Amino acid sequence: MTRTAVPRALMIQGTGSNVGKSLLVAGLARAALRRGLNVAPFKPQNMSNNAAVTDDGGEIGRAQALQARAAGLAPHTDMNPVLLKPETDTGAQVIVQGHRAATQAAKDYGKMKATLLPRVLESYRRLAAGRDLVLVEGAGSPAEINLRAGDIANMGFAEAADCPVILAGDIDRGGVIAQLVGTATILPAQDRSRIKAFIINKFRGDPHLFHEGLTAITGHTGWTSLGIAPWFADAWRLPAEDILDLATRPGGALRIAVPRLGRIANFDDLDPLAAEPGVTVDIIPPGRPLPGDAALVLLPGSKSTIADLADLRAQGWDIDLAAHVRRGGHVLGLCGGYQMLGRTIADPHGIEGPPATVEGLGLLDVATIMAPDKRVTLASGADRATGAPVEGYEIHIGQTTGPDCARAWLTLDGRPEGAASPDGLVRGSYLHGLFASDAFRAATLTALGAPAAPRRHEAEVEATLDALAHHLETHLDLDRLYALAAPVPH
Structure with missing residues (x-):
């Protein structure tokens, strides 16, 4: 991907929680920065009590603050416009564009979240203005089709923003073929068509041994493989x-x-x-x-x-x-x-x-x-x-x-x-x-x-982000990945 006057975006979704989406976005942001691109991270909705304070006096998820650092930027509330901070097993404080908006029970937030989409898109477009690339991170999994109505975290956002999706699967937890093929099977056709490629993440051992696995996933889904990312040992x-x-x-x-x-x-x-x-x-x-x-x-x-x-x-x-x-x-x-x-x-x-x-x-x-x-x-x-x-x-x-x-x-x-x-x-x-x-x-x-x-x-964190970017450059087809980014609608 080369620099362009038109902001472009790409969304990284996962087959489940903790498949490595946050780390992938951080590494891809640092790799894009090293290529000379003006890149920013974005997560429409996050759930975490591990928050960061931004220069503009608000809160975002700590993961987005690390991604901002990887992109060479100061954290900003537009990078994570909706942050849910759990207070009980069934309720959370709702932070919108950096500031507390409400405390909601989970059953009530389902009604509230659809009303937040305009604020999410407002932050997204504002963040994208003047940039080459926005890397969007999903939350959980798009296969949670029971949450699809009113969704702002995964395919609901991707549809509203007309954003292409790359799906990451976690081979370390086992069953990665079922993770990816199962997601393709359960998604509605319109959502499935937004997924342009997939990544196998957290591989231990010889990646060549999974060649038949890649072929099987592509055969069942029609999606392109962008490669296998081995386990990044320095993530700690x-x-x-x-x-x-x-x-x-x-x-x-x-x-x-x-x-x-x-x-x-x-x-x-x-x-x-x-x-x-x-x-x-x-x-x-x-x-x-x-x-x-x-x-x-x-x-x-x-x-x-x-x-x-x-x-x-x-x-x-x-x-x-x-x-x-x-x-x-x-x-x-x-x-x-x-x-x-x-x-x-x-x-x-x-x-x-x-x-x-x-x-x-x-x-x-x-x-x-x-x-x-x-x-x-x-x-x-x-x-x-x-x-x-x-x-x-x-x-x-x-x-x-x-x-x-x-x-x-x-x-x-x-x-x-x-x-x-x-x-x-x-x-x-x-x-x-x-x-x-x-x-x-x-x-x-x-x-x-x-x-x-x-x-x-702080220098060690910077060096590790550089090493992560090099890791992804070495093992994934980043030229093809960045080329999948699509223009951000006005």
Whole structure:
């Protein structure tokens, strides 16, 4: 594909969730950028509590922020106009063009989503203006035909935007022929005709052994094969989209324990720590106690702080945490985790559920009051003890105050931030992303007894995106893939 005055677009859909769509779009975006193209990522609808803050003061899915980085762009709310942030098993906060629009039960969102298509198309066309290429990522699978009416995430968007589709199948989970052929079989003819080609993703072993498989898929579907993408071994070096992805990363001697909360949110704080060769980030599942040999227990963010605090107590983790502190262990709470560490959490407006005031863990002498206004902002500053620069973002409701705030351990944009216990073992802050600072991360790990390796985290992420682009260039027919992109209608 060469540069053109007419924006063009291509959609990557998958045969299911977690087939690698997000990583494919990131790699294809970086490969297009390396070819000199002005490229942008776009996901009409995402469901994730792992959000990023954009320069224009809104929220998008963390995966789209990584894709924006791959494309050489700052994240923008138009890249993910609808973000669903689950609050319960049956309901989610609906973020539209970066800002909270409603909290909806799943049964009601089905009616709402069709009304969002004009906003989705508005963001899409605005994002496409002046670009060479927009890479669109689907969600889940287009074979979920029970969700087709009013769809804005897969074929409903592709139809409205007249966008060609490439379908990715995941051979690592097995049954990839059935995944692709089954999708072709179940889709209505009009939707099936939008799929122009397919990719086999996550292949381990000798790709030549799957030649007959490619022939069978093409014979049954009529779709063109763009090739087989082998397993990308360095994917763990990129920010994780799912908390479970962190469990597959290599580890070291220093253990950082992280309780896996039911509504865990914005856990990108863990990515730079998990990439340290001397560190094991141990994600503790329900039913397992917090390990007694952890140097640090990190309480991450939560989409439903009061509910997650109740779950934490139900697991007995509050008892484990108190014992950890008595042994001289360190605790760090970020955002929702910070709120849990205090004496009380009050939700007088019923933002997270019925109005209530609950007791916190009592490890910090602070109290939190939830308020309807959400703070969504980028921030930068320094660690007060070491002077190490930090930067990141805040994305939370609630204001936290109390005596331990007098021991704020960060300065952000000229103001004190955070709280610490008198002995310094327990700390909390609303700042996400602070461990991406090499100097701050190194100082923290040194204080815990395991000096950090001389790493440049952000440079490593960039190098891995370049390696991913090279990986796809080597194994897929990207000339043919980019040529399938079609003009974006006005």
